Amino acid sequence: MSSEITDTGKKKDRIAVAMSGGVDSSVAAAILVEEGYDVVGLTMQLYDHGEATARSKTCCAGQDIYDARRVADKLGIPHYVLDYEERFNKDVIAPFAQSYLHGETPIPCILCNQTVKFRDLIDAAKGIGASALATGHYIKRGVGPDGPKLERALDRNRDQSYFLFATTRKQLDYLRFPLGDLPKSETRILAEKYGLQVAEKPDSQDICFVPTGSYSEIVRKVGGRDHTKGQFIHVNGHDMGMHEGIENYTVGQRRGLGLGGEKAPLYVIAVNPENRDVIVGPKSALEKCNVLLRELNWIGPGKTIPSNGMAITARVRNTHEPVSAVVYPSSNHGKARVLFEEALFGVSPGQACVFYDEDTVLGGGWIVNEGVNAIVPHNKRSEVLTTTSR
Amino acid sequence: MRIYLDYNASAPILPEVAAGMSEVLSLTGNPSSIHRDGRKIRSLIDDAREFVAGLVKSTPDSVTFTSGGTEANTSAILGSIKSGVVSRALCSEVEHHSVLEHVAPSDRIPVNADGILDLVALEERLKSIEAPVLVCVMIANNETGILQPIRDICEITHTHKGLVLCDSVQGPGKISIDVNELEVDFLTLSAHKIGGPQGVGALIQLSDTQLSPILVGGGQEKKRRSGTENSAGIVGFGIAAQYLSKFQHSNELLELHFRLEKALVDARSDARIVGNGSVRLPNTTCVSLPGVPSERQIMNLDLAGFSVSAGSACSSGKMERSHVLMAMGLEAEVVNSAIRISFGRDTPWADLERFVEYWASL
Numbered sequence: 001m002s003s004e005i006t007d008t009g010k011k012k013d014r015i016a017v018a019m020s021g022g023v024d025s026s027v028a029a030a031i032l033v034e035e036g037y038d039v040v041g042l043t044m045q046l047y048d049h050g051e052a053t054a055r056s057k058t059c060c061a062g063q064d065i066y067d068a069r070r071v072a073d074k075l076g077i078p079h080y081v082l083d084y085e086e087r088f089n090k091d092v093i094a095p096f097a098q099s100y101l102h103g104e105t106p107i108p109c110i111l112c113n114q115t116v117k118f119r120d121l122i123d124a125a126k127g128i129g130a131s132a133l134a135t136g137h138y139i140k141r142g143v144g145p146d147g148p149k150l151e152r153a154l155d156r157n158r159d160q161s162y163f164l165f166a167t168t169r170k171q172l173d174y175l176r177f178p179l180g181d182l183p184k185s186e187t188r189i190l191a192e193k194y195g196l197q198v199a200e201k202p203d204s205q206d207i208c209f210v211p212t213g214s215y216s217e218i219v220r221k222v223g224g225r226d227h228t229k230g231q232f233i234h235v236n237g238h239d240m241g242m243h244e245g246i247e248n249y250t251v252g253q254r255r256g257l258g259l260g261g262e263k264a265p266l267y268v269i270a271v272n273p274e275n276r277d278v279i280v281g282p283k284s285a286l287e288k289c290n291v292l293l294r295e296l297n298w299i300g301p302g303k304t305i306p307s308n309g310m311a312i313t314a315r316v317r318n319t320h321e322p323v324s325a326v327v328y329p330s331s332n333h334g335k336a337r338v339l340f341e342e343a344l345f346g347v348s349p350g351q352a353c354v355f356y357d358e359d360t361v362l363g364g365g366w367i368v369n370e371g372v373n374a375i376v377p378h379n380k381r382s383e384v385l386t387t388t389s390r
Numbered sequence: 391m392r393i394y395l396d397y398n399a400s401a402p403i404l405p406e407v408a409a410g411m412s413e414v415l416s417l418t419g420n421p422s423s424i425h426r427d428g429r430k431i432r433s434l435i436d437d438a439r440e441f442v443a444g445l446v447k448s449t450p451d452s453v454t455f456t457s458g459g460t461e462a463n464t465s466a467i468l469g470s471i472k473s474g475v476v477s478r479a480l481c482s483e484v485e486h487h488s489v490l491e492h493v494a495p496s497d498r499i500p501v502n503a504d505g506i507l508d509l510v511a512l513e514e515r516l517k518s519i520e521a522p523v524l525v526c527v528m529i530a531n532n533e534t535g536i537l538q539p540i541r542d543i544c545e546i547t548h549t550h551k552g553l554v555l556c557d558s559v560q561g562p563g564k565i566s567i568d569v570n571e572l573e574v575d576f577l578t579l580s581a582h583k584i585g586g587p588q589g590v591g592a593l594i595q596l597s598d599t600q601l602s603p604i605l606v607g608g609g610q611e612k613k614r615r616s617g618t619e620n621s622a623g624i625v626g627f628g629i630a631a632q633y634l635s636k637f638q639h640s641n642e643l644l645e646l647h648f649r650l651e652k653a654l655v656d657a658r659s660d661a662r663i664v665g666n667g668s669v670r671l672p673n674t675t676c677v678s679l680p681g682v683p684s685e686r687q688i689m690n691l692d693l694a695g696f697s698v699s700a701g702s703a704c705s706s707g708k709m710e711r712s713h714v715l716m717a718m719g720l721e722a723e724v725v726n727s728a729i730r731i732s733f734g735r736d737t738p739w740a741d742l743e744r745f746v747e748y749w750a751s752l
Contacts, residue, residue, distance in 0.1 A: 040693065045708040065708075080689050081708040127686040128693060 014038040015176070016125035017134045018117065019072065019079065021064030023198045024136030026071040027187050028178045030194040032134060033075045041072040041079035042124060042133075044116060046088040047209040067198050074196060082124055084116045091115035093209060097222035100215075100247035103271030103369050104350025108207055109163050118171045125174075132176045139164055140180030141172060142360075146301055148172040150361035155183040162318040165354040165364035166297045219247040230276025232259060235269055235285045246271050249278050252286060252346030270371055271349075287343040291316065293336045293353055293365025300355065300362030305329040305336055312355045312362060314338050316347045322356050336365055393741045396697045397583075398532050398560060398674055398732035404585035404633055407626040411587060414622040421619050422610060431621050438628025442592050445584075445631040446558070446577060447568040454593045454614045455624050459559040460488035461604075462578035462593035463526070465615065466555045467492045469601030470524050470576075476553055477521035482507045482528070482538070483717035486557060489526045490713075504668045505536035505718050509546060516550040523550075528557040529572075530565065533701065533714045533730050534665040535674025537565070544573040553599060559583055559591070563634045563734075564643060564671045569596055581623065585734075586630035590623035642735045643672035650731065650742045651675055657750035662724060664715060673735075676715070678728040682752050685709040687729050694748055700729045 017029040019041040032039045049062030065081055072079030092111045099106035117135075125133040137160045138153035147169050153159040167175070179187060191199035206213050220228070228247055232240035240259055243249065248256075253268040259280065267286055270279040298304045305327055313322035324341040338353055349369035355362035394402065414434060419427030421435055439450045456462045467489065470476045481493045484501050499512045507527055516523065525547045530537045544554045556574040561567045563584045569577060577594040581587055595601065595614075607616035654661050654677050664676040679687065684700035688709060691698055701712040715725040733742065 040689075078689075078693060080685070082685060083708045083710055124686070124689075127683070128689045 012036070012038055013132075014040060014128070014130045015132050015134055016040050016042050016121075016128065016130035018121055018136070019043050019068040020136070020204075021067035021071070021198065022136065022204060023191050023196070023201050024138070024179055024187060026068070026136070026196050026198050027182075027190045027194070028134050028136040029071065029077065030075055030190065030196060031178045033077060034194075039075070039077045040125075040128060040130060041068060041075075041077055042121060043068040043079065043081045044084045044088075044121060045081050046084055046112075046116065047093070048085065067201065071196050071198060075194075082121070084120060087116050087120055088112070088209075093218065094222050096207075096215075097219045097247075099350045100219045101228065101273060102350070103246055103273040104367075105250040105348040106350045107163070107352060108209075110166055110352060113164060114166045118167060118175070122171060122174055132174055134176040134178055136179055137164060137177050138179055138182075138184075139177045139361075140359075141175065141177050144301075144360075146299075150299060151180070152356070152359045152361070153179070154181050158184045161356075161361045162315055162352065162354050165352055165361060166295075167299070168297060169299055172299070216245065216247045220245075228276060230278065232257070233277045233279050234266075235279060235281030240280060243278050246273060246276050246278060251348040271369070272371060273369070283345065286345045286347075288340070288345070288347040289343045290337055290339045291347055291353055292330070292368040292370055293338065294334060294368050296334050296336045296363065296365040298363040300357065300360075310362075312338075312357060314340065314356070314364075315354045316344060316367065317351060320344075322354075327355055334365075335368075392695045392697060393745060394697045395731045395733050395737070395741070395745060396699050397734045397737075398535075398730065399699055400582045400588060401563075401585050401734055402736075403582075403587060403626075404630055406633060407586055407629045410629045411622040411626040414625045417621075421621060422608060434625050434628075435619055435621060438624045438631075441628040441632040441635070442579065443594075444635055445562055445567070446579070446594060447570055448577075448594050448596065452569075452594050452596055454595065454611045455619060455627070456591045456593055456615060457589055457620070458582075458591040459486070459557065459578050459580035460591075462580075462591045463488045463555070463557055464492070465593050465601065465604050466576040466578065466595075467524060467526065468604055470553065470599065472602035472604075473600050475522065475599050475601075476524040477519070479524040479526055479555075480512075480515060481526040484531050484534075484536075484714045485526060485528055486532065486559070489528075489555075489557060493526070501717055503719055505531060505534055505665050505714075506668060507538055507543060509539070509542055512543065513546050513550075516547065516552060523547075523552045524555055525552050526555040526557065528559070529561045529567065530558075530671045530674075531714055532560050532674075533712055534668075534676045534718075535560075535671035535732075536665045536668045537670060540572050540574060548573070553597065560671060560674075562631070564673050569594065575599060581627035581630060584630045584634055586627040587623045590620050590627045592627070643733075646733065646735075646737065646739060646742065647672045647675065649739065650733075650746070651677075653743065653746045654749070657746050664718070664720065664724070664728060673733050675731045676728055677731065678720075678724040679749075679752065680723045680727050682727050684727055684729055687727070687749070687752055690752055691729075691745075691749065696745055696748065698729050698731050698745075 015032050015037045019025045043065055069079055092108050096106045096108045122133050138158035139160050140151040142149050142151050152161045228245035232243050234240055249268045249271055251268050254265055259266050264282045266280045267283055269281045269285045309326045309328040312325055312327050314325040315322045325338050327336055327338045330336050349367050351367050352364050353367050354364035419431045421432040439453045443450045443453050467479045479493050480497045481489050483498045500508050502508055527538050527543050540556055547554050553575040555576040558577050559580040575597040580591040603614055605616045610616050651663055662678045688700050701710050
């Protein structure tokens with residue numbers, strides 16, 4: 001990788017590393033230091049840690065920034081903490097809350113990559129004369145005929161391609177991912193080897209700005225709505241009583257509904273933000289053969305999706321494996337429709353649908369909340385096809 | 391070779407100070423002990439007390455050594471509230487956080503666009519409060535260097551039966567300070583801003599007002615501040631104070647300051663010197679470069695070997711927007727692109743010249 005890290009390949013080039021304080025980005029920095037680059041560590045201060053953990057007397061920064069600083073000290077590189085609290089609030093936390101209020105299940109990590117990380121942090125890295133920004137993501141960057149491309153990481157359990165679908169070619173041009181070829185176990189061995197104290201630090205699990213795991217309070221606070229409560233409605237039309245607020249429900253969810261007395265278990269089928277209905281029904285009602293996507297990002301061959309569609313594999317959740325599908329451009333700008341070869345369960349609006357051609361990431365988009373009516377039975381797929389491929 | 395232009399954050403330790411402290415560290419004994427070893431250290435501390443008193447033309451009895459400016463400010467504010475001599479504290483909006491944190495937002499008195507405390511607003515606020523208050527105003531701002539009209543503030547405050555705490559951490563060595571002229575009730579000092587060590591400062595108590603101690607225990611410092619003295623630090627503070635007393639009226643800083651600011655605006659016509667119209671410390675320049683964010687300037691300067699600051703430092707190391715510049719009502723563009731250069735009389739002009747050259751290329 002040493003020869004591909006910068007286009008010039010000069011060892012003394014300055015590389016900025018996005019250091020979160022976790023083991024991955026710490027090792028990414030260490031690798032680059034060992035390879036002889038002029039490495040500068042950058043850490044984003046994204047939210048008030050004391051506030052997030054309801055310990056107002058603790059420092060705004062928290063343990064992760066401290067860890068990043070200690071790793072930078074150990075590596076003997078300059079390290080700076082950038083205050084992105086305001087931007088993070090505006091570009092990640094607020095849309096996160098709004099997404100729930102729109103009946104969706106958002107993925108703030110992708111929003112963060114799209115905004116503060118790959119817009120503002122890239123700006124900061126360019127501002128200090130760095131020729132690239134490296135991150136600790138498990139993803140590979142290659143170069144193809146259409147320019148830089150993204151490929152799934154060697155370690156499939158760690159592959160973060162799902163969270164990086166929105167990365168543009170222009171951003172990819174500047175980004176480097178030193179861990180794309182490493183298994184996680186190797187990363188920890190390297191951390192030990194470099195003597196980094198984060199070698200045994202557990203991986204982050206929850207959404208960083210809700211370490212307590214209770215995001216509904218943030219939704220209510222940011223959303224500025226007094227209540228998001230409404231009715232459970234069965235797909236057959238029956239009113240099933242009050243629910244706790246739409247932000248608490250995700251399409252495909254079965255647990256925690258508190259709805260007993262049915263023969264078969266009930267699932268959340270759809271969330272209607274207008275009247276705050278949560279539609280529930282049997283698993284079969286979750287079947288989804290197609291999704292409409294917004295804010296499409298295309299980094300596949302050519303400038304955009306071919307007008308007659310393209311066979312791909314697609315993932316609608318980070319935990320799912322890609323399945324065969326066809327993606328069609330939509331007449332609406334920035335939209336696309338994906339038809340799955342076989343019906344999927346648990347497709348949630350607000351999640352991402354990411355396109356692949358084998359290991360190469362072709363892009364993706366955000367799944368639109370089309371409500372319960374948009375469920376298209378298998379036998380009507382051809383109609384959808386004709387209406388969307390214009 | 392790095393060029394250090396962040397004296398207001400911490401000035402380089404004077405060689406005499408380091409040598410003197412090293413001697414103290416080789417001694418054994420608790421200054422409270424009655425034996426010869428203890429007495430030796432105690433006498434060194436009392437020598438230092440005289441030097442520090444001399445620095446601001448006060449008496450040794452008025453000096454209480456603390457762990458620094460923050461503790462000195464805290465002791466005066468909490469101590470006077472606790473003893474009941476004042477009901478609460480007011481302050482300017484541009485104070486150091488060690489003062490601001492003790493004062494309710496509604497009790498923070500605004501400054502004008504030149505960074506000077508609004509005396510009319512102060513008087514109005516004092517009139518609206520019946521019980522006596524402690525008014526806290528710094529002699530000179532750490533970020534802009536702007537000086538406050540301390541005597542006027544004292545006059546107004548005393549008329550309303552209030553007391554004045556003057557945070558003078560940034561004063562000594564840059565301007566002469568004479569407590570007899572200032573008429574303040576309390577004054578705070580910090581050693582590491584004047585070439586002494588970090589971790590030691592002093593509260594100078596000028597009125598007979600009884601302060602309740604914040605730290606109690608062994609009754610050191612005449613029961614004003616318990617805890618075994620930081621002997622080496624105090625001695626170092628004393629040596630720095632003694633050294634500085636010789637230099638109270640020096641024109642070297644003034645000349646460097648003038649040349650620096652002229653060079654800055656000559657090099658970049660878009661640059662703006664904050665507080666240009668106000669009387670300022672002769673070692674402090676806050677300059678904005680609209681369009682180039684402060685953090686980008688700081689990072690690039692650091693990577694190129696220049697140490698300067700923007701805003702006040704947070705323990706996390708994150709670069710925050712300056713509350714001082716915001717209080718002055720400066721445009722966001724100026725606030726977001728301002729940095730502070732602060733130097734000492736030992737700073738060679740060539741260093742400032744090299745700084746200006748690099749900064750102008752940003």
